[in-house]
Amino acid sequence: MNASPQIARTIAEVRGLIERLRAERAGGESGNEVGFVPTMGYLHEGHASLLRRARRENGITALSIFVNPIQFGPNEDLERYPRSEEADLELAAREGVDVVFLPSAQEMYPAQRRTTVAVTGVTERLCGASRPGHFDGVATVVSKLFNIVKPDKAYFGAKDAQQVAVLQKMVSDLNMDVRIVPCPIVREADGLALSSRNVYLSEEQRREALVLSRSLREASARIESEAEVTPEQIVAGVTGSIQASPLAQIDYVELLTFPELQPLDPKRDLSDLRDSGGSVILALAVKFGSTRLIDNAILNLKEAPLHV
Incomplete structure (x- = not known):
């Protein structure tokens, strides 16, 4: 000690x-x-x-x-x-x-x-x-x-x-x-981002909350692997994954530039940013009961995800 x-x-x-x-x-x-x-x-x-x-x-x-x-x-x-x-x-x-x-x-x-x-x-x-x-x-x-x-x-x-x-x-x-x-974000072994507010979650809410990190991983993999994918498609995919959890109430799911936090053209694919090496953040906030959790993935589009 x-x-x-x-x-x-x-x-x-x-x-x-x-x-x-x-x-x-x-x-x-x-x-x-x-x-x-x-x-x-x-x-x-x-x-x-x-x-x-x-x-x-x-x-x-x-x-x-x-x-x-x-x-x-x-x-x-x-x-x-x-x-x-x-x-x-x-x-x-x-x-x-x-x-x-x-x-x-x-x-x-x-x-x-x-x-x-x-x-x-x-x-x-x-x-x-x-x-x-x-x-x-x-x-x-x-x-x-x-x-x-x-x-x-x-x-x-x-x-x-x-x-x-x-x-x-x-x-x-x-x-x-x-x-x-x-x-970097520190996570539990199952992927849930550590937060002082996690103590509020019931056992069932804690299990359901794993959809957050899972949807971020899936979206990050899609951004990396698909030659043409738009912000609108990424946000829709993450939103759909989270909505499949009956306990989840979405506050926001957004894909923005980082660190400027400016919106992207929702229908324009990410190839321009990928070519320039620009960074984006896929950020979300979701409530489980009265507990509001946030999580994100920051990606340099020429490299692997920085925080997932």
Whole structure:
């Protein structure tokens, strides 16, 4: 077991810890760069994979656990979002995390908030269309966390590829001195993408949810193997596969450019993008009961799928 991480619950504490660790490790063999993994807790192997990469690539590993209220809509699952601080800290210790930032909502938003970070152009579709204001909440809290922790690199899972695209655009537009590092989706052995919300699924819903990764694999194989196939055909195929599950309620199935998240001509085959080496994302959101799951496949059309 690695040493327990140092825990900070206030902004002043975490800034002091990071500053001290940077000073202590300056000039050391592993350096004093900070790799940061922002999370909402209830950590699983997907988060652990981000922490391991952050630890490999930096001298200091920082983790934040904060269920951010401003990214939840009025009818979403803020109050019942799963939380497990003790288990989260055990995982952090196993993965060799140096600092865990565990702020309260009052610490992060001590007064009436009058500043919001909004990224346009990549937030109007997919989850941005289904969850109005969600990415404003994400961009605002992540910008605050970056200003507090001042990391050199920040690690995010590609399961929420739209979030990655939003944050990359935010960092670029605002000249933030941090690099966003997207990391591959981590899946269960049967293909289900890991998510803190998977705990909500009944046994039957859990079985039915496998249609998501299966339909993405089938569509990716079709895109790779068919000389002429259109976005309309791909979306229709995935939609049909998911609709065959009696428990599935589709929010969206979309095929877009990546990372721009712009629509493709639905009836024009993908050969032009294939010739240019352009990337696309096949993204979906589906509800099983009250549990909304997202998944995606990102493909460079000249290469194998990046995340399936």
